[in-house]
Amino acid sequence: MSPHEAIPSWSVVALATAGVIIRPFRVPEAVWALAGVAALLLMGLLPVDDVIKGAARGIDVYLFLIGMMLIAELAQREGLFDYLAAFAVEHARGSPHRLFLLIYAVGILVTVFLSNDATAIVLTPAVYAATRAAGAKPLPYLFACAFIANAASFVLPISNPANLVVFGERMPHLAEWLRQFALPSLAAILATYVVLHLTQRRALREENIETSVPTPHLSHGGKLAAIGIAAIGAVLVTASALDIQLGLPTLLCGLITTAAVLALSRQSPWPVLKGVSWSMIPLVAGLFVMVEALVRTGAIGRLSALLHDTVAQSPSRTAWAAGLITSIADNIANNLPVGLVAGSVAAQNHLPSQVVGAMLIGVDLGPNFSVTGSLATILWLVALRRQKIEVTAWRFLQIGALVTPPALIAALAAVIW
Numbered sequence: 421m422s423p424h425e426a427i428p429s430w431s432v433v434a435l436a437t438a439g440v441i442i443r444p445f446r447v448p449e450a451v452w453a454l455a456g457v458a459a460l461l462l463m464g465l466l467p468v469d470d471v472i473k474g475a476a477r478g479i480d481v482y483l484f485l486i487g488m489m490l491i492a493e494l495a496q497r498e499g500l501f502d503y504l505a506a507f508a509v510e511h512a513r514g515s516p517h518r519l520f521l522l523i524y525a526v527g528i529l530v531t532v533f534l535s536n537d538a539t540a541i542v543l544t545p546a547v548y549a550a551t552r553a554a555g556a557k558p559l560p561y562l563f564a565c566a567f568i569a570n571a572a573s574f575v576l577p578i579s580n581p582a583n584l585v586v587f588g589e590r591m592p593h594l595a596e597w598l599r600q601f602a603l604p605s606l607a608a609i610l611a612t613y614v615v616l617h618l619t620q621r622r623a624l625r626e627e628n629i630e631t632s633v634p635t636p637h638l639s640h641g642g643k644l645a646a647i648g649i650a651a652i653g654a655v656l657v658t659a660s661a662l663d664i665q666l667g668l669p670t671l672l673c674g675l676i677t678t679a680a681v682l683a684l685s686r687q688s689p690w691p692v693l694k695g696v697s698w699s700m701i702p703l704v705a706g707l708f709v710m711v712e713a714l715v716r717t718g719a720i721g722r723l724s725a726l727l728h729d730t731v732a733q734s735p736s737r738t739a740w741a742a743g744l745i746t747s748i749a750d751n752i753a754n755n756l757p758v759g760l761v762a763g764s765v766a767a768q769n770h771l772p773s774q775v776v777g778a779m780l781i782g783v784d785l786g787p788n789f790s791v792t793g794s795l796a797t798i799l800w801l802v803a804l805r806r807q808k809i810e811v812t813a814w815r816f817l818q819i820g821a822l823v824t825p826p827a828l829i830a831a832l833a834a835v836i837w
Contacts, residue, residue, distance in 0.1 A: 426717035450699040453706025474712030483667030487674030498642035505550035516627035527568035536569040540799040560620040571612040582759040594660035607830035648677025711760040743778030747786025
């Protein structure tokens with residue numbers, strides 16, 4: 421297909437992606453993604469078979485998301501995250517700087533073992549409630565939730581749904597993943613903490629917080645949810661080590677833990693099921709289909725050819741360029757579509773591991789520049805608005821422009837060299 425013939429497809433995908441990011445008239449993101457798919461079908465730009473093919477490519481991601489959303493909703497309802505946030509306040513012993521570090525550490529754990537979306541959806545409201553109870557201004561601590569959600573999102577394959585999107589069926593063994601991404605993850609987490617703490621030090625210095633706050637009682641269901649989360653982490657680490665796709669194990673663990681907790685407390689499953697953001701599934705499916713449309717136009721093939729030529733000249737320079745360009749693209753088109761394109765490009769060619777690793781870091785860490793960079797940050801903003809807190813795109817960008825470059829450069833350097 422010539423570039424001229426591909427323009428209608430590119431236009432539909434661009435408009436639908438813009439709708440997902442901007443949400444005109446507050447129409448949900450999934451509606452814009454599905455509208456893009458419908459337009460591609462009605463205009464004859466994508467056959468039904470290719471729509472089914474594109475949607476089917478995301479089955480493992482859908483299963484992963486459902487399992488994670490189930491366990492996250494359950495943990496929130498059972499008060500596990502409120503308990504962890506109150507625990508952090510209690511052990512801060514009146515020090516705002518120590519509280520900031522503890523919340524950052526809890527954010528690392530939640531992101532690594534439950535994904536960055538869980539940090540945005542369930543930890544953010546818990547941190548808000550705990551800091552208010554301690555008499556602290558919540559925003560510095562809420563920024564910690566936002567930035568660690570992306571900075572720690574490539575510690576494990578399960579830490580970010582985008583990881584599954586980029587690698588797909590080519591997911592590395594766990595040992596290989598850790599060999600490639602352990603040091604870059606550590607660099608990103610440390611660099612993000614240092615610079616973010618510097619940007620918030622004045623606000624933290626002016627804080628006076630309580631030395632003791634009421635710690636919520638952790639119910640039997642909450643304890644069982646914690647055990648379930650630990651079990652999910654163990655199962656997924658094992659599945660990754662055995663090169664088993666992560667979607668089905670995640671779903672099974674989520675279902676078993678949810679059923680056990682609900683049976684123990686004799687609760688109806690409907691409140692938990694109702695609390696799950698089911699619209700995420702058609703949203704991601706729509707994005708997969710739109711990437712299939714880009715594949716059909718030949719855009720992915722041209723990008724693959726360009727990468728192949730530059731790799732032949734200099735693999736390390738190509739890796740740097742791929743990581744930096746991908747990180748910038750995240751903030752224009754959101755990291756899920758960018759991750760899908762990056763995954764499709766990687767699948768078309770046998771690229772060096774350092775190039776694919778650099779693209780993954782760009783997809784995962786690049787979104788810390790702006791509020792539109794990742795789904796996790798958008799969900800974080802939604803959580804803040806429910807608490808009547810407004811963070812403008814400009815204010816986030818002022819912090820993100822300071823925090824992200826050092827972390828991104830450090831992580832890319834670690835994965836390339």
